[in-house]
Amino acid sequence: MLDMTNVWQEIREEERTQLPIYFPPPVYYSLNSAVNLSVLLTMPEAHKWFCNCMIQLAFHKDWKTDREDHPLDIYPANMIRIGRHGGLLFAYEHVIDVGGTILKAEREAFMEHVMKWIDNGLYILSYADVSKMPGTKYYGGPECVHDFMVFGYHKADKTVKTMNFNDREQLDVVDISFQNLEDAVYSRLGRKVFTLLMPRKRQAYEFDTDLFCTFLSDYLNGRNTAKRFAHFADTYGEYWWGLEIYEPFQEFIEYSHENLDSIDYRPFHALYEHKKSFLGSMQYIRSIYSIDDSMEYELKMEKLVRDAEMLRMMALKYRRRKSGTIVRRMIRLLSDIAAEEKEILQRYEAVVNTIRNSQEPSEKKG
Numbered sequence: 573m574l575d576m577t578n579v580w581q582e583i584r585e586e587e588r589t590q591l592p593i594y595f596p597p598p599v600y601y602s603l604n605s606a607v608n609l610s611v612l613l614t615m616p617e618a619h620k621w622f623c624n625c626m627i628q629l630a631f632h633k634d635w636k637t638d639r640e641d642h643p644l645d646i647y648p649a650n651m652i653r654i655g656r657h658g659g660l661l662f663a664y665e666h667v668i669d670v671g672g673t674i675l676k677a678e679r680e681a682f683m684e685h686v687m688k689w690i691d692n693g694l695y696i697l698s699y700a701d702v703s704k705m706p707g708t709k710y711y712g713g714p715e716c717v718h719d720f721m722v723f724g725y726h727k728a729d730k731t732v733k734t735m736n737f738n739d740r741e742q743l744d745v746v747d748i749s750f751q752n753l754e755d756a757v758y759s760r761l762g763r764k765v766f767t768l769l770m771p772r773k774r775q776a777y778e779f780d781t782d783l784f785c786t787f788l789s790d791y792l793n794g795r796n797t798a799k800r801f802a803h804f805a806d807t808y809g810e811y812w813w814g815l816e817i818y819e820p821f822q823e824f825i826e827y828s829h830e831n832l833d834s835i836d837y838r839p840f841h842a843l844y845e846h847k848k849s850f851l852g853s854m855q856y857i858r859s860i861y862s863i864d865d866s867m868e869y870e871l872k873m874e875k876l877v878r879d880a881e882m883l884r885m886m887a888l889k890y891r892r893r894k895s896g897t898i899v900r901r902m903i904r905l906l907s908d909i910a911a912e913e914k915e916i917l918q919r920y921e922a923v924v925n926t927i928r929n930s931q932e933p934s935e936k937k938g
Contacts, residue, residue, distance in 0.1 A: 573619075579592055587727045593723055594610050601841040603718065603720075607697055607720075607721035617662065626849040629646060629813070630798075632645075633812065644838070644839035647798065661775060687725050690724060693771075695722070695769040698766045700759070701717060701761040703716045704759060705752055705756050707738060707744075708737060709739055720736050721736075732747070732748060792921060818906060834890070843884070847877045851870065851874060854873055854920070857924065863927070869919070872912070873916060875912070883902060883906060886901060
C-alpha cells in the first residue's frame with residue numbers, strides 16, 4: 573500500500589525552497605505519470621483515488637510504426653487530469669506560456685518567475701530540450717524534447733530541484749543549474765509552455781466501489797474504459813484493453829527479437845507496476861471492508877508481482893545479450909501471468925460486486 577513516509581517534506585529557508593513530493597511514486601514507467609503522481613500523492617486522500625482507479629492496461633495498436641510512444645500504458649495514470657477519476661480532483665492547474673502576450677518572460681527574468689512560482693507553492697511541469705540538462709540520461713546526446721518537473725531551488729547555489737531519469741536511467745531527483753535550465757527552455761526546441769500545479773490540500777475523496785467495479789469489469793472484458801469518459805477526452809486512439817493486451821504483447825516480444833536490435837523495456841516495467849498497484853488496491857479494500865479469504869487473493873497477486881518482476885529482469889537481461897532462449901522464456905511467463913491473472917480477478921470481481929451490492933458506506937470498517 574501507499575505510505576506517507578515516502579513524502580519528502582517541504583523546506584522553506586532563506587536561500588532555498590523545496591516543495592513536498594512523494595518519492596519514488598508507485599508508477600514511473602512514464603515520466604509524465606511519475607511527476608504528476610509525485611505531486612498528487614503528497615495528499616492522503618489521493619491515495620484512495622489511486623487505489624480506486626489504477627486498474628486498466630492499454631496496448632498501442634500502432635506499436636510497430638510508432639516507436640516513440642509507450643507500447644503499454646496504465647490507464648488512467650497516463651491521462652491523470654481527466655474526469656471523475658482524474659487528478660484535478662486534487663490540484664489546480666494553470667497553463668502559462670512564457671513566450672506569449674500575457675506573460676513575456678525574457679531569459680534574463682525567467683529564473684525570477686521560477687522562484688516566485690515555487691515560493692507560491694506551484695510545481696512546474698513542462699517540456700524542454702533535456703539533452704542540455706546534466707545528470708539526466710539525455711544529456712550530451714541528440715536534441716530531445718521531453719518532460720521535466722521543477723519543485724525546488726537553492727538561490728545561493730543557483731540550482732533547481734528537478735525530477736527526471738538520471739544517467740543510469742533511474743528515476744531520480746537531479747539538481748541542475750539555473751543556466752542549464754535556461755539553456756534547455758530557451759533552446760530552439762524549447763516550448764516555453766508551463767503547467768503549474770497547486771494541490772487542493774483539503775480535498776476529500778471517498779473510495780467509490782462502483783467505479784472500481786466498472787474499471788475491473790472493463791479490464792476483464794477488454795473494453796475501452798476511455799470511451800466512458802469521452803465527454804472529457806477523445807476515445808484514446810486505437811488500443812487493446814485489459815486482458816486483451818497479452819496476445820499483442822507476446823507478438824511485440826517476438827517481432828522485436830526477429831526484426832529489431834533490442835526489445836523496448838518500458839512495457840515490462842509498466843506491467844510490473846500495474847501488478848504492484850493492483851495489489852495495493854486489494855490491500856486498501858481489505859482495510860475498509862470485511863472480505864472473506866482476502867489474504868488468498870493478495871497472496872496470489874503477490875506471486876503475479878514477483879512473476880512480472882522476473883519478466884522485467886528477463887527484458888533487462890535480453891538488452892545485454894540477445895537470445896532466443898530468453899525470448900521463449902519471456903513468452904511462456906507472460907502467458908502464465910495472463911492465465912493466472914484472469915482466474916484471480918474473475919473471482920475477485922465477484923467479491924467486490926458483493927460489496928457494492930450489499931454494503932453501505934456506514935458499514936465500512938474504521
